[in-house]
Amino acid sequence: MLPEWVYQECPDVSVIHRDAALARQAELTKPDGALGRLEHLAIELAGLQQTEQPRAQSAPIIVFAGDHGIVAQGVSAYPQEVTIAMMSNFASGGAAISILARELGLSLEIVDAGTLAEVPIEGVVTDKPRRSSRDFSQEAALEPAELALALDCGKRAVLRAATKEPDLLILGDMGIGNTTTSAAIAAALLGVSAEQVAGSGTGLDAAKRARKAHLIDGALARHGLTIAGTAPDRILCAVGGLEIAAITGAIIAAAQRRVPLLIDGFIVSVEALAAVRLNPSCRRFLLFSHQSAEQGHCLVLQALSAKPLFNLDLRLGEGTGAALALPILRLACALHNGMATFAQAKVPNRS
Incomplete structure (x- = not known):
């Protein structure tokens, strides 16, 4: 028999943080989806890490x-x-x-x-x-x-x-x-x-x-x-x-x-x-x-x-x-966290 801990449920993705990251991506100074999978990586990490600032610095x-x-x-x-x-x-x-x-x-x-x-x-x-x-x-x-x-x-x-x-x-x-x-x-x-x-x-x-x-x-x-x-x-x-x-x-x-x-x-x-x-x-x-x-x-x-x-x-x-x-x-995290939004950069967004 395997240890009981093996079957214990893992945490859920934070929908709140994932959705907030998705919304931020739509506000950054680039066409929506222009960074392809880099956008999705940052969004996914935000939901997994329960944060508005996804990170990938410490990775033992x-x-x-x-x-x-x-x-x-x-x-x-x-x-x-x-x-x-x-x-x-x-x-x-x-x-x-x-x-x-x-x-x-x-x-x-x-x-x-x-x-x-x-x-x-x-x-x-x-x-x-x-x-x-x-x-x-x-x-x-x-x-x-x-x-x-x-x-x-x-x-x-x-x-x-x-x-x-x-x-x-x-x-x-x-x-x-x-x-x-x-x-x-x-x-x-x-x-x-x-x-x-x-x-x-x-x-x-x-x-x-x-x-x-x-x-x-x-x-x-x-x-x-x-x-x-x-x-x-x-x-x-x-x-x-x-x-x-x-x-x-x-x-x-x-x-x-x-x-x-x-x-x-x-x-x-x-x-x-x-x-x-x-x-x-x-x-x-x-x-x-x-x-x-x-x-x-x-x-x-x-x-x-x-x-x-x-x-x-x-x-x-x-x-x-x-x-x-x-x-x-x-780099996906850096782009997500560091890019200016259209409002911050005073760049006109698409209508």
């Missing part, structure tokens, strides 16, 4: 890391040791998300939610119920109690970030094999074959990608996940991962605290879909940054009725796509 980044037993089946182009090595790289400032966090002036927390690391790594928060998930092609990846603890890990990370009173939250992932795990979860949640959602991940060729899809389909059949409407917690136990579950928990916990989330690429979007299936009320707090190069991302976005801000063929993960989208939100 939390990267969750975990290892995956399915790697034993040769589903990754990289060895499993990369997961632990990359955590050190994040902490020391050498990874892509580390650079982006530094350039954007954002805090960066790395959470070992389930890697094979035997001892804590300097600069990394260790919060895991076990070391690595199990090989889901042979057995269930997680026990129900382990899933519950991983969800709680995500909540604890959000509570730490909440002390900074963030305007938004960015979540990232790291874990060799987690594109395979995410593809399996997506296939089960969407009721489609793995061929439709399994991409090349860290760089598999066509033959190895096809083998990965075949492996996923076999595992879904083995666990009885080919029937539409399977409970999301059962899917997460059967073919999930520890950092996957932690991100799912973080999404729900942030939304419950009225903190909007800027969702990254394929992997975090799959976790967002799992979170919405567990707690539909968290959907209104999700903003989507980009469509990744992973072929299954489009289907996941469609299932979430999500329209991402851009497509740069990214497939790195780590939260990098969301970080790249943050300046767009910052």
Whole structure:
């Protein structure tokens, strides 16, 4: 059984603040709708944040890391040791998300939610119920109690970030094999074959990608996940991962605290879909940054009725796509808050 907090209703959008933001947009010195989706972003944030001055300055980044037993089946182009090595790289400032966090002036927390690391790594928060998930092609990846603890890990990370009173939250992932795990979860949640959602991940060729899809389909059949409407917690136990579950928990916990989330690429979007299936009320707090190069991302976005801000063929993960989208939100807020109205500028409005 999952923790009761997972199912608690998330707050509603403030209709008063959303409508006030909509009215302000109509008064700014520009043709109505001329700034396109930038206008809608500011309006949406105003309603979510319950404010007349929407903000996107403080946006802590939390990267969750975990290892995956399915790697034993040769589903990754990289060895499993990369997961632990990359955590050190994040902490020391050498990874892509580390650079982006530094350039954007954002805090960066790395959470070992389930890697094979035997001892804590300097600069990394260790919060895991076990070391690595199990090989889901042979057995269930997680026990129900382990899933519950991983969800709680995500909540604890959000509570730490909440002390900074963030305007938004960015979540990232790291874990060799987690594109395979995410593809399996997506296939089960969407009721489609793995061929439709399994991409090349860290760089598999066509033959190895096809083998990965075949492996996923076999595992879904083995666990009885080919029937539409399977409970999301059962899917997460059967073919999930520890950092996957932690991100799912973080999404729900942030939304419950009225903190909007800027969702990254394929992997975090799959976790967002799992979170919405567990707690539909968290959907209104999700903003989507980009469509990744992973072929299954489009289907996941469609299932979430999500329209991402851009497509740069990214497939790195780590939260990098969301970080790249943050300046767009910052500028949308600046335009909304700082532009003069027709009355203030004494510019004639249209009749």
